[in-house]
Amino acid sequence: MAEVDYLRISLIDRCNFNCLYCMPEGAELDYILKQNLLSNSELLTLIQEVFIPVGFQRFxxxxxxxxxxxxxxxxxxxxxxxxxTRDLSxxxxxxxxAPLAQDLYDAGLRRINISLDSLDPDTFDFIIGKRGRSRWPDVWQGIQTAHRVGFDPLKLNVVVIPGVNDAEVLDLAALTIDRRWHVRFIEFMPVGNGELFSERGWIPSEELRQSIRNRWGLEESQILGAGPADVFKIPGALGTLGFISQMSECFCDxxxxxxxxxxxxxxxxxxxxxxxxxxxxxxxxxVPLAHLREKVKQLLEIKPEINFKQRSTGTGGGNYTRTMSQIGG
Structure with missing residues (x-):
């Protein structure tokens, strides 16, 4: 079992998009009331007094x-x-x-992941559930601004959905050839929306790798991330390609x-x-912070038994009641 030192902190459950894989159209979500959100001071107290003392260094x-x-x-x-704090992303x-990138960089943020599920504005807007004025130009401008400001690595997350954006895999992979960008292909995971697809709603990462291999070749990268991605690169490319294969290749360990x-x-x-x-x-x-630290330590000890290794690899469910947006991804 890997050392658990990485905490994903959801700051808000609301979103200005309604992505197919995160908040399916028609879903009725009970958003958290403002007073029930952890405040900045509460978050900092938990980070400093609970999480850091038990070994968390990446956030x-x-x-x-x-x-x-x-x-x-x-x-x-x-x-x-x-x-x-060893790493903050x-x-x-x-x-x-776009208007926040410089301020975030100046505040100490150095790593950023941006969702970009399509290079086609119409497909993009379909995936994010928006009609009317396209949101794609604003997102692309945000990516360009983050790159110009100096975020490195700059990662682009792509959830691959059969029949929706899977034909763009090679175009998205090509973004890494002349830029130090890291494109990460993510198998769609049915969390809270398992009825979205009647057939298999995900494409195994190996199929994507083979498609890229057939076009340019593919080699393992020497750049290793702190997360679950298997990292490769197109020979001679400046950036890398990551594959997060939570459905086809269990990485719980x-x-x-x-x-x-x-x-x-x-x-x-x-x-x-x-x-x-x-x-x-x-x-x-x-409740005393020492008691909270002890509770978190106990949870760390039993985490290997809690990991859902025997999950279904179809579109079925697991033991969860919240959607991806409510969990924090």
Whole structure:
């Protein structure tokens, strides 16, 4: 089992997109009331007094859409200034990124993941569930601005959906040839939306690799990430290609993370809600921080048994009640 030192922190469960794989159209979500979100001060207390002392050193800010969180830049600055923070990153859909990129970089953020599921504006808008004015130009501008500001690595996340954007895999892979960008192809995972597809809703990573291999060749990269991606590169390319194969290739034994929801639930496994801790309620009730540290340590010890290794590899479910947007990805 990998050392668990990586905490994904959901800052907000709301999003300005309604992506097929995250918040399916027609889904009725109960959004967290503002007063039930962890405040910045509560988050910092948990990071400093609970998570860092038990070994967490890497933090990723997620959502929903984290750029919708008030006072985000200040929170980034405070986490980045903690001497124990070894790595701080953020995942965004990029729509609000262009005007915030420089401020986030100046606050200490250096790594960013941006969702870009299509290079075609019509397909893109279909995936994100938006009609009317296309959102694609704003996202592309956010990517360009982040690149210009200096985010490195700059990662682009692509959830591959059969019959929707799978024909674009080679075009998306080509973005890495002349740029130090890292494109990561993600197998669609039916979390909270298992009825979205009647047939298999995901394409095995090996099929994508073979398609790229046939076009340019493919070699293993020397650049290794802190996450679950298997990293390759097109020979001579400046960037890399990552493949996150949670459906076809179980990587539970390599899992090095836990997830903290926007309302303070600590989740040891994306696909299993057993063992969750309600840290927000305990913190607000005045439970001693030493007691919370001990509870998190105990959860770390049983995490290998909680990982959902025997999940279905079809479009069926698992032991979860929240959608991906509510969990924090």
């Amino acid at each position: 990723r800010l997620t959502g929903g859409e984290p750029l919708m969180r008030p006072n985000l830049v200040q929170l980034v600055r405070e986490i980045s200034l903690l001497p124990e 953020l995942t965004t859909n990029g729509f609000l990124l 390599r899992c090095n993370r836990m997830r903290l929801s926007a309302d303070g639930w600590l989740r040891p496994c994306l696909l299993n809600e057993i063992g969750q801790l309600d840290l927000k309620t305990a913190l607000r009730a005045g």
